[in-house]
Amino acid sequence: MLDIASDLHRWIQQRHDFAVATVVSVSGSAPRPPGAALAVNDEGTAVGSVSGGCVEGAVYELCKEAIGNGQPVLERFGYSDESAFAVGLTCGGTIEILVTPVRAGEPTRDAFAAFLTAVTKGETVALARTVSGSAELPLALPLVVRPDGTHEGSLGGQDQLTRRAAAEARAMLGVGRTGTVVVGGDGAHCPKPVNLLVESSAPPPRLLVFGAIDFAAALVRLGKFLGYHLTVCDARPVFATRARFPEADEIVIEWPHRYLETTEVDERTVLCVLTHDAKFDVPLLTLALKLPVAYVGAMGSRRTHEDRVARLREVGVPQDELDRLHSPIGLDLGARTPEETALSIAAEFVADRQGGTGRPLTGARVPIHRDVSVATAQLRESGTVYHAHRAPLRTPIPLDQIGR
Structure with a gap:
C-alpha cells in the first residue's frame, strides 16, 4: 500500500470513501509481493495493482462492493485449470487479498x-x-x-x-x-x-561497522540477513575494499569519528566498533555514546575494555554514557571463529532491542514473545535483570546495581 499512499492520503483529505485491496500472501509464481495494493474510491477511480492485470477486474468489483456494504473480505485467487479465461492467475501462482473498506464515520x-x-x-x-x-x-x-x-x-x-x-x-x-x-x-x-x-x-535500520577486519566481514553477512542497511567504515583503504565486503551497502574510507559526525543515525541504528585501537576507538566512542542510537558495542579483551574505559574517562565521558557501552561486545556463546563471533554480536543487539535476557529459554520463567515496553517490568517482578555484557551468562545482577 505504500506505493499508493499519496493517492490514498489525498482521498482522505477530499473525504472520499474507498476500499483498499492488499496482497496478504503469495505462493508460486505470483507477480506482486505482500503489501502491494489496489484501491478504488466512491467515484470508481482506481490506483495501484495487486497482480499486474491477472485478477484486477475481480478485485476492482470486490472493492466496489466493500465501499457499498462496509464489509471487509479475504479472497484467494489461483490458477484455473478449467479455463484460461477464468478469473485466476494464469502465471500459475496463488495470492490472498484482503479488501478493507475505509468509509466516513468508521474507526x-x-x-x-x-x-x-x-x-x-x-x-x-x-x-x-x-x-x-x-x-x-x-x-x-x-x-x-x-x-x-x-x-x-x-x-x-x-x-x-x-x-x-x-x-x-x-x-x-x-x-x-x-x-x-x-x-x-x-x-x-x-x-x-x-x-x-x-x-x-520505514527504511531498513542501519548497522555501522567500524573496522574492516575479518570479524567485520562475517558481521556484514549476518547483518544483511537480518535486514539491516550495512556500512563499513575504516580509515585504511587497503582493508576497506569492495572485494572484502561485497554484501555491504556502503564502504567508507574515513576516520570513524569524522564519518559518524556527518552521517544520519536514529533510534534503530546499531554501531559496532571492531577496531580495538585506541586512536580510532576513543574519539569514535566519545561521540557514539552521546547519540540516540539503539546499540553501541566495542570489541576487545577485558584488558582492552578496561584500558578503553579509562581513556574515555580521561577525556570526560560521564558514567551514564559509559553505561550504554556493550563491551566486550557480544553474548557469551564461547565463540571463536569470525562467524561465531558475529552471531554473538548480533544476538546481543537483537536481545537489547527486543528486551531479551540473553539466557537459555529452557527453564526460563519469562515469556518467549513479549512487549519490549513491559519486559523490564516482568523481569523486575522476579527480582533480577540480566545483562550478558556486564556479567557471565546466567549470572544475576541485583536491581540496586543496575546502572541503565
Whole structure:
C-alpha cells in the first residue's frame, strides 16, 4: 500500500470513501509481493495493482462492493485449470487479498488517516490488520504502531492481544519489513491464533561497522540477513575494499569519528566498533555514546575494555554514557571463529532491542514473545535483570546495581 499512499492520503483529505485491496500472501509464481495494493474510491477511480492485470477486474468489483456494504473480505485467487479465461492467475501462482473498506464515520478511517499522514510525512510507522477473523475479532481491524511501541486502535477490545500485536508489529517495523505474523493462540486470552498483516513504512535500520577486519566481514553477512542497511567504515583503504565486503551497502574510507559526525543515525541504528585501537576507538566512542542510537558495542579483551574505559574517562565521558557501552561486545556463546563471533554480536543487539535476557529459554520463567515496553517490568517482578555484557551468562545482577 505504500506505493499508493499519496493517492490514498489525498482521498482522505477530499473525504472520499474507498476500499483498499492488499496482497496478504503469495505462493508460486505470483507477480506482486505482500503489501502491494489496489484501491478504488466512491467515484470508481482506481490506483495501484495487486497482480499486474491477472485478477484486477475481480478485485476492482470486490472493492466496489466493500465501499457499498462496509464489509471487509479475504479472497484467494489461483490458477484455473478449467479455463484460461477464468478469473485466476494464469502465471500459475496463488495470492490472498484482503479488501478493507475505509468509509466516513468508521474507526478504520481514523486509523488509515493516521497511518497515511505519517507515511506522507516520511515518518516511521506500521499498520497492522487482522486477516483471520471470528465473531469476536472481525477481519481488517487496524492498529497503527509507532517505533516507540505506542499504538492507536484496538483488536476487538482485547487489551493483552492488542499489546502483543503492537509488539510484533513494532519488531517488524524495526527492520522495515512487510508481511504476516501470528499472535495469540495461548488459551486464556486468545484461544485461537490470529494472523496479522503488518505494513512497515520505514527504511531498513542501519548497522555501522567500524573496522574492516575479518570479524567485520562475517558481521556484514549476518547483518544483511537480518535486514539491516550495512556500512563499513575504516580509515585504511587497503582493508576497506569492495572485494572484502561485497554484501555491504556502503564502504567508507574515513576516520570513524569524522564519518559518524556527518552521517544520519536514529533510534534503530546499531554501531559496532571492531577496531580495538585506541586512536580510532576513543574519539569514535566519545561521540557514539552521546547519540540516540539503539546499540553501541566495542570489541576487545577485558584488558582492552578496561584500558578503553579509562581513556574515555580521561577525556570526560560521564558514567551514564559509559553505561550504554556493550563491551566486550557480544553474548557469551564461547565463540571463536569470525562467524561465531558475529552471531554473538548480533544476538546481543537483537536481545537489547527486543528486551531479551540473553539466557537459555529452557527453564526460563519469562515469556518467549513479549512487549519490549513491559519486559523490564516482568523481569523486575522476579527480582533480577540480566545483562550478558556486564556479567557471565546466567549470572544475576541485583536491581540496586543496575546502572541503565
